[in-house]
Amino acid sequence: MAEATTQVKTQPGHYRQLLGQYEITALSDGTNAMPMDKLLTHTDPNTIRQLLAEKSLSPTVETSINAFLINTGKNLVLIDTGNGTQANSNVGKVQKNLLASGYRPEQVDTILMTHLHGDHFGGLVQNGKLSYPNATVYVSQKEYDFWLDPQHLAQAAPERKPAFQRVQDVFKILAAANKVKTFSGDAPLLPGITPVFAPGHTPGHTAYSIVSDGNKLLAWGDIVHAEAVQMPIPETTISFDSDMDQATKTR
Ligand SMILES: [Zn+2]
Secondary structure (H helix, E strand, O other), rough: OOOOOOOOOOOOOOOEEEEEOOEEEEEEEEEEEEEHHHHHEOOOOOHHHHHHHHHOOOOOOEEEEEEEEEEOOOOOEEEOOOOOOOOOOOEHHHHHHHHHHOOOOOOOOOOOOOOOHHHHHHHHHEEOEEEEOEEEEEEHHHHHHHHOOOOHHOOOOOOOOOHHHHHHHHHHHHHOOOOOOEEEEOOEOOOOOEEEEEOOOOOOOOEEEEOOOOEEEEEEOOOOOOEEEEHOOOOOOOOOOOOOOHHHOOO
């Protein structure tokens, strides 16, 4: 009898599809278990549980953290960077999955940030070094000002200070390498790639519209966390949306 071959069991951490002339690769950073019946607000927990059940989901949802790699043929663009590699963690796999998908970090020339939460910007710098050494990092002026203002760090509640401090530490390294560009308005940043101001989750949260040959993709960042609930009831917001009413309007 032949010796059994060990099954891998896990899914690959990247998924690729074409969008017109552009190649899009979704890169998994890993997953977080979130008790949606406790974290979502403005909709009663029974309705939340029922809507999740209709999509065969339990109240605690294994939510995905993803980054998106866009090869336009001229530029290699990364939208968000995940948490950054962490010991003994279920997350922080974007760069590993980028390599597995057939690219190298040095090839990325542009990084677009949806917002400056740790699970989106954390992968920009690893051990004090740029994870994507040839990339210019774009962030909306409003988001940049919110997190980088020393006053905001000074005035933040004690439990919120580490989040501000981490942004400021990482962006200090990026700024020293002259790698940060801020933007306001909705002018395209690259051909077919346009910022869409989408505030509410954070003050300067930005989605990105990607259009090629009439095909369109919206990378909407964290404005939706539980599609099964927030698509039918957009008023449903999550406890860590910074401005819940604004987040509802944006959705
Ligand atoms: Zn977020």
